[in-house]
Amino acid sequence: MxxxxxxxxxxxxxxxxxxxxxxxxxxxxxxxxxxxxxxxxxxxxxxxxxxxxxxxxxxxxxxxxxxxxxxxxxxxxxxxxxxxxxxxxxxxxxxxxxxxxxxxxxxxxxxxxxxxxxxxxxxxxxxxxxxxxxxxxxxxxxxxxxxxxxxxxxxxxxxxxxxxxxxxPENQLRSGLAEMLKHGLIYSRDYWNKFSTDAISDYDNLIYESVIIKNSIVTKDPLEQNLRKTLNYGHTLGHAIESYFLSHPEKEALLHGEAIAVGMILATYISTELSDFPKSENEAIKKVIKRVFGEVTFSPTDYDAIIELLKYDKKNEHGNINFVLLENMGKPIIDCQVSNELIIKAFEYYRA
Amino acid sequence: MxxxxxxxxxxxxxxxxxxxxxxxxxxxxxxxxxxxxxxxxxxxxxxxxxxxxxxxxxxxxxxxxxxxxxxxxxxxxxxxxxxxxxxxxxxxxxxxxxxxxxxxxxxxxxxxxxxxxxxxxxxxxxxxxxxxxxxxxxxxxxxxxxxxxxxxxxxxxxxxxxxxxxxxPENQLRSGLAEMLKHGLIYSRDYWNKFSTDAISDYDNLIYESVIIKNSIVTKDPLEQNLRKTLNYGHTLGHAIESYFLSHPEKEALLHGEAIAVGMILATYISTELSDFPKSENEAIKKVIKRVFGEVTFSPTDYDAIIELLKYDKKNEHGNINFVLLENMGKPIIDCQVSNELIIKAFEYYRA
Known part of the structure; x- marks a missing residue:
């Protein structure tokens, strides 16, 4: 390579x-x-x-x-x-x-x-x-x-x-897959398709392709003014979920990728509501991600605490919490605002 | 201005x-x-x-x-x-x-x-x-x-x-003078001469001139590869003296400028020994600096502890302690090595 x-x-x-x-x-x-x-x-x-x-x-x-x-x-x-x-x-x-x-x-x-x-x-x-x-x-x-x-x-x-x-360990390997899946979602349908088959193999080439995608994004926008923000797909809620599980006395900490996997399912659902992301693809994406990562258990009492943590997100500006959403696979849009009600609906969709 | x-x-x-x-x-x-x-x-x-x-x-x-x-x-x-x-x-x-x-x-x-x-x-x-x-x-x-x-x-x-x-407070004002004197020593005899009169006045213009000197140096060498190192004049020993007095249970802490003032007298003496700095000027410099800053008391037992601290200096490279010395007023040379014996002699000169 x-x-x-x-x-x-x-x-x-x-x-x-x-x-x-x-x-x-x-x-x-x-x-x-x-x-x-x-x-x-x-x-x-x-x-x-x-x-x-x-x-x-x-x-x-x-x-x-x-x-x-x-x-x-x-x-x-x-x-x-x-x-x-x-x-x-x-x-x-x-x-x-x-x-x-x-x-x-x-x-x-x-x-x-x-x-x-x-x-x-x-x-x-x-x-x-x-x-x-x-x-x-x-x-x-x-x-x-x-x-x-x-x-x-x-x-x-x-x-x-x-x-x-x-x-x-196996769970650590899986954790890394979340960012690779993200590279597909925000940048390349072809790359995403390589993960939608049942068994993931040829890690060397998949890694190489992911590094090419990430590097091409950060090179074009090193200081995160616009394009680089798309790498935050799934991370706004994902980070809050990760922080919440890390600090919660009764929950087991999630690995970064496990939290981001949930965040991506939530963000894709929100994209269907706010930016016309195709509903049929949304279902398929949820299926692929859940096949790889399994299911994290949430109860409605968790939602508010997670939403509360969003206000510390590094990407916030002027008090706005900035989401990356998708118009289509490989077509991200940045700086989107999302209501708390829709976030709760997204959690309900995740659990469904 | x-x-x-x-x-x-x-x-x-x-x-x-x-x-x-x-x-x-x-x-x-x-x-x-x-x-x-x-x-x-x-x-x-x-x-x-x-x-x-x-x-x-x-x-x-x-x-x-x-x-x-x-x-x-x-x-x-x-x-x-x-x-x-x-x-x-x-x-x-x-x-x-x-x-x-x-x-x-x-x-x-x-x-x-x-x-x-x-x-x-x-x-x-x-x-x-x-x-x-x-x-x-x-x-x-x-x-x-x-x-x-x-x-x-x-x-x-x-x-x-x-x-x-x-x-x-008066002592804080004096502390700042050390860096201004340094700008004279490393960059401009004219500027130095403005401090060699009995009373220092017109601070506004002196400050302006110091900022011009410092800014001109850091602009030419922002990452401290060469020229900017000259701003460290008097600081190699000065920082060690400052650290030593700060951590010593029985000594009163020195202000930064007070320690640098001593460091500059030591460095100028060392310059007469290693880089032919004129001995007559050296005496005059010691007199001006001591007139402004008074005398710090050292005993020979302090020397070793101060020399020991030099090894943490940020400017060290490959285990060498790098001094800035002067060939002449306004003509600094960087990356000079100095023996411990000469440092001790410099302290004795300071106390004389």
Whole structure:
């Protein structure tokens, strides 16, 4: 699979990853090479990753705890202190080896330590491969509010080695599928159709195609003025649902993709009501998404709390909550307002 | 005094400040206008500032505690949470009204909240007017290490209203003079000479000239690859001295300028030894700086601890501590290495 070269960074796949990395390490005389991992990628990904690196540079490993609940400023402070103690300077490189928590948090830590170190993302989860690590968004959560604190700063390169997917639990793999399905819905009916068959296979090519779509969108609109907003499809309600389940004492946390899957069914239903999205397709989409993700249980008492959380959405402007809707498959429209009544109707449609 | 227009932001002075601000507020339809203050600027600067603003926008005030010891990530978390609770969105504006702590921290908070809000700096201390608020450096301390966490991101504009200086205690005014003296040493003998007379007067024009010098340097080298490093003159040892006094249980904290004043005397002495800076001028410089700042007391037991702190300096690369030295007044050289023995000799020269 051919590497993708953008103005600011490059994306390499599988066998090309390590030659690109080693060429980069040879070209730039880094002082220390830090690899940020969590406990899982420390065990399951780091050994084979390190084996591929050719450098005479000192390598230091920094480990954080795994899981979205550790994507916090407190974890950043721990990593910043570790960098200080291990002598990181502006000529150091940080390699983030992990899922979205490691790449988002590690990108933020690197972008802010001594006002900015170089960094490279090596996503090990499907979600991070097709979404988190491409486009330069970095960030951490503030309390239960997702990604409230961050900057946009692409690293030097993204290395997508799909062999790491073999280390991934089934539910984590599925979580990444939500963003790929989204790429179909907002950008390409052809791509969507590849998921509407019973068995999903040939992940390598599907990932490649998703990265092409995401990269083409963020390259055209890096600062999220218009087109990039379409990547938020399903995320307005999806993020609120994710936050709600994360903070609720009696509910089990949802994975990001599981929450976004629900958000996309809700957004597609709302699209039939507000922007004439074809009702027949809507049914088919719900079926495909539910086949992949199963059903999340909601009760009417959850609705208000989820709607309440919408007011913290990063895409809000002037007090308006901005939804992305679809006029048709591959034809998104941004900055749509949706009434609470219609949101509740959408939840009822989801449960039906 | 004419406004200064750079590629990314503009700097306005005195009477021009408020017309520029009000024109900006009219042009951009902000959702909410946040003013960040500390307890001092809340009392002494906010009332006259608010009086000048013409807007129909909601104004919210966020107050932090005054003082360098509050320039922390914990304070950022407090401000981020306040922004969340008060409904800040990406169309909100943050105005930082205060000294360097407020402008540095407020700039960082704005640059990272929801991945970046617009902000405007209104420096109220001399130090912030001539240094902190120009050039887009934002940041907070990590433990006792100064400005370890931050980004480079200039705000929309800087408003320098020298009337605020009347609210400033004498020692704070003096603290700002250190950076102005530095601008003379690294950039202009003519400018330096304006400080070598007995009484310093006409602050307005001196400030204007300092801002011109600083802005001309950061515009030529925004990312601190070479020329901008010269602004670090006196800061390598100065920051270490500042950190040392801040963390020492028995010493009274020094103001930034007081520590930098010592650092500049040390750096100038080192320049006579390593880069042929004229010895006669060195004596005269020490005299001028000591006349303005008086004497800080050191004992030989302090030296090692201060030298130890140098290893955390943000400008270090590959384990080298990089000093700026002078070949002559207005002729700085960057990336110089200095032995610990010579640093100790410089301290002895300072005390002599």
């Amino acid at each position: 051919k590497s993708i070269q953008t103005e600011n960074y490059s994306i390499h796949f599988n066998s090309n990853c390590y030659s690109a990395l080693n060429t980069h390490l040879k070209a730039i005389n880094y002082s220390i090479l830090f690899i940020l991992v969590d406990e899982n990628t420390h065990n399951f990904c780091l050994p084979q990753f390190i084996e591929q690196i050719e450098t005479s540079c000192t390598i230091e490993i920094i480990e954080i705890e795994a899981g979205e609940e550790h994507k916090t400023i407190e974890t950043c402070v721990g990593v910043w202190n570790a960098l200080s103690e291990l002598g990181a300077d502006r000529k150091s490189l940080i390699i983030n080896l992990g899922g979205g928590v490691v790449t988002d948090l590690g990108g933020f830590v690197a972008s802010t330590f001594k006002r900015g170190l170089n960094y490279i993302n090596v996503p090990t989860s499907l979600l991070a491969m097709v979404d988190a690590s491409v486009g330069g968004k970095t960030g951490v959560d503030l309390g239960h509010l997702k990604n409230q604190i961050g900057v946009i700063n692409p690293g030097e390169m993204v290395l997508i080695d799909t062999n790491f997917l073999e280390t991934l | 004419k406004s200064i227009q750079t590629e990314n932001y503009s700097i306005h002075f005195n009477s021009n400040c408020y017309s520029a601000l009000n024109t900006h507020l009219k042009a951009i339809n902000y959702s909410i206008l946040f003013i960040l203050v500390d307890e001092n600027t809340h009392n002494f600067c906010l009332p006259q500032f608010i009086e000048q603003i013409e807007t129909s926008c909601t104004i919210e005030i966020i107050e932090i505690e005054a003082g360098e010891e509050h320039k922390t990530i914990e304070t950022c978390v407090g401000v981020w949470n306040a922004l969340s609770e008060l409904g800040a969105d990406r169309k909100s504006l943050i105005i930082n009204l205060g000294g360097g702590v407020v402008t540095d921290l407020g700039g960082f908070v704005a640059s990272t909240f929801k991945r970046g809000l617009n902000y405007i700096n209104v420096p109220t201390s001399l130090l912030a007017m001539v240094d902190a608020s120009v050039g887009g450096k934002t940041g907070v301390d990590l433990g006792h290490l100064k400005n370890q966490i931050g980004v480079i991101n200039p705000g929309e504009m800087v408003l320098i209203d020298t009337n605020f200086l009347e609210t400033l």
